[in-house]
Each structure stands twice: as C-alpha cells, then as structure tokens.
Amino acid sequence: MVFCFQCNRGQDSLAWGLREKQAILLCLPQVDCSIYKKYPVVAIPCPITYLPVCGSDYITYGNECHLCTESLKSNGKIQFLHEGRC
Known part of the structure; x- marks a missing residue:
C-alpha cells in the first residue's frame, strides 16, 4: 500500500x-535559512538574542540563526522542530 x-x-x-x-x-x-547562505558557515553573524528553538536533533539552539548555522553545516539534516527549549 x-x-x-x-x-x-x-x-x-x-x-x-x-x-x-x-x-x-x-x-x-x-525556517528560512537561505538568507545565511551568503556567509561562510564559520562566519555567520548571529545575534546574541536568546529566543530558543528546538532542532530535529533535539538540541536547543539560542535562536533561529544558530539553528540555521547547524542546518547549513549538516547540509539540511538538522531542521527546525519547534519554538522553545527541547
């Protein structure tokens, strides 16, 4: 089926x-991570604002930018799961 x-x-x-x-x-x-693709992955300028998000790897990231950095490093394997801590 x-x-x-x-x-x-x-x-x-x-x-x-x-x-x-x-x-x-x-x-x-x-989460639209395409805006960060113009930067080298090691030099993405993420703000220090703490707005936690949970990634599909069940790790809490400080904000969407930090999640996008890890998503780009993993070639999209890590995705946004939900807002807030995991």
Missing part, C-alpha cells in the same frame, strides 16, 4: 513511516 501526504503551506515534512499499520507524517514549520 502506498501513502501520499502533503503538508500545509509553510510546513515541511521531516520524516514519515508506519506504526501499527497507520501512516505517520510529521509536518513541521519551516
């Missing part, structure tokens, strides 16, 4: 799979 899913606008799918014969899809809000 094949399942097709589509996330809502402004969301991206992180992972999907099957659990107990039910399809699972995790739709997540997207």
Whole structure:
C-alpha cells in the first residue's frame, strides 16, 4: 500500500513511516535559512538574542540563526522542530 501526504503551506515534512499499520507524517514549520547562505558557515553573524528553538536533533539552539548555522553545516539534516527549549 502506498501513502501520499502533503503538508500545509509553510510546513515541511521531516520524516514519515508506519506504526501499527497507520501512516505517520510529521509536518513541521519551516525556517528560512537561505538568507545565511551568503556567509561562510564559520562566519555567520548571529545575534546574541536568546529566543530558543528546538532542532530535529533535539538540541536547543539560542535562536533561529544558530539553528540555521547547524542546518547549513549538516547540509539540511538538522531542521527546525519547534519554538522553545527541547
């Protein structure tokens, strides 16, 4: 059996799979990290403002910029999971 899913606008799918014969899809809000691509990954100028966000690696980042830095370093493997601490 094949399942097709589509996330809502402004969301991206992180992972999907099957659990107990039910399809699972995790739709997540997207964070636009493209604005940071113009900088070398080691020199992205992130603000010191503390607005914690949780990454898909379950690490709390100080703000979206710090998350985007790690996302770019990991070639997009680390994604935004939710606002606040993990």
